[in-house]
Amino acid sequence: MRTAEPGSIAGRRMDVNPELWPDVVDRPGASRARTALTRALVRRALERLPLRVRFPDGTQLGLGGPLVEIHDPDAFHRRIGTRGLIGFGESYMAGEWDAPDLVAALTVLAGSLAELIPAPLQRLRGLWAPKQPGAQRNTPGGARDNISRHYDLSNDLFALFLDDTLSYSAALFRGFPATWPLLATAQHRKIDRLLDLAEVGEGTRLLEIGTGWGELALRAAARGAHVTSLTLSREQRDLARERIREAGHADRVSVELCDYREATGTYDAVVSVEMIEAVGVEFWPVYFRTLDARLAPGGRAVLQAITMPHERMLAARHTFTWIQKYIFPGGQVPSVEAVEQTVRDHTQLAVTRRDAHGAHYAETLRLWRERFTERADEVEALGFDETFRRMWTFYLSYSEAGFRSGYLDVQHYLFTKENPSR
Structure with a gap:
């Protein structure tokens, strides 16, 4: 059975079954402009949160608090840029980011959910947010x-x-x-x-x-x-x-x-x-x-x-x-x-x-x-x-x-x- 390796956890590559998890294996494509915009929006949000978000190059964002380790920044940003919060969860499933205290990190994010997306994008939610499938x-x-x-x-x-x-x-x-x-x-x-x-x-x-x-x-x-x-x-x-x-x-x-x-x-x-x-x-x-x-x-x-x-x-x-x-x-x-x-x-x-x-x-x-x-x-x-x-x-x-x-x-x-x- 074919497997792909979309993520890594503290240096260890994950094998993901593409038949069971097609959207976890698939790293969505995104234009440079869209990826750059996503990076800017994510950075803007993280800089104001009581988190420590650490990237592989040593860059750290946030005001201090629970640690979030981004193992694969490119895949992380592309997933969020194309699939929003669904992509955020799929990125975790793929091993592209992790947190030693996952609940603490997610509690910070949940408490700030209404402010994470800029107001203009919130008003346009109906245009960019995925719709529930009829099935x-x-x-x-x-x-x-x-x-x-x-x-x-x-x-x-x-x-x-x-x-x-x-x-x-x-x-x-x-x-x-x-x-x-x-x-x-x-x-x-x-x-x-x-x-x-x-x-x-x-x-x-x-x-x-x-x-x-x-x-x-x-x-x-x-x-x-x-x-x-x-x-x-x-x-x-x-x-x-x-x-x-x-x-x-x-x-x-x-x-x-x-x-x-x-x-x-x-x-x-x-x-x-x-x-x-x-x-x-x-x-x-x-x-x-x-x-x-x-x-x-x-x-x-x-x-x-x-x-x-x-x-x-x-x-x-x-x-x-x-x-x-x-x-x-x-x-x-x-x-x-x-x-x-x-x-x-x-x-x-x-x-x-x-x-x-x-x-x-x-x-x-x-x-x-x-x-x-x-x-x-x-x-x-x-x-x-x-x-x-x-x-x-x-x-x-x-x-x-x-x-x-x-x-x-x-x-x-x-x-x-x-x-x-x-």
């Missing part, structure tokens, strides 16, 4: 493909860095810094809080949109609830069913391979944990109308949702990002304002409560990232190459930095349906 639209068929690309990678992969609950969402800790032995307890604390908000107990008819690997359904069933859980991931469905059967709750929990739009029936409560991020802007009204339609009068819907500032969401909602290209195709993080406006305009639901827990997600991601790094050899043994491991490290670090900088937050929402005649 990633979250139609019923598209959503299945998008979900499968992430969640059907390998149950064994996720088990390597998640705790024994296999919960793949923000935990809720009692204090910081969090430690690995407390992660499972913190995940149960989060799940129990969501179930308490939804008033799930003996006899509750509960609809869960987004199964994960079944931990919430298990804890709801232990309370005496009857749970219908929906997922589009075959891998998750199969393992969730196995875990539920082994726990003795198969008579109380049904896990179905089913799009939320295809759900039927009426429920006392609906819970959905970090599912809205996979819905897509176009389908937010449909998603919330589904919650409304499935919820009985007097019922309660509870969401755990990642959010971002409204202005940044508006700027990014139609552009194609690195995270969409490589990690969550079709995804889009909403803002608090977008969630509440959509609920107000399209449903009979009322926003009864909202609590933010962004710092808890930063700690959750740190524990996952450290675990993933510690078990890199086991990840490799599963067949995931170095480019994949750099991609996944960048994703976990990128996400953690988003929460640490305040660019991202995570909310617990309670919606109630008190006035069905409205």
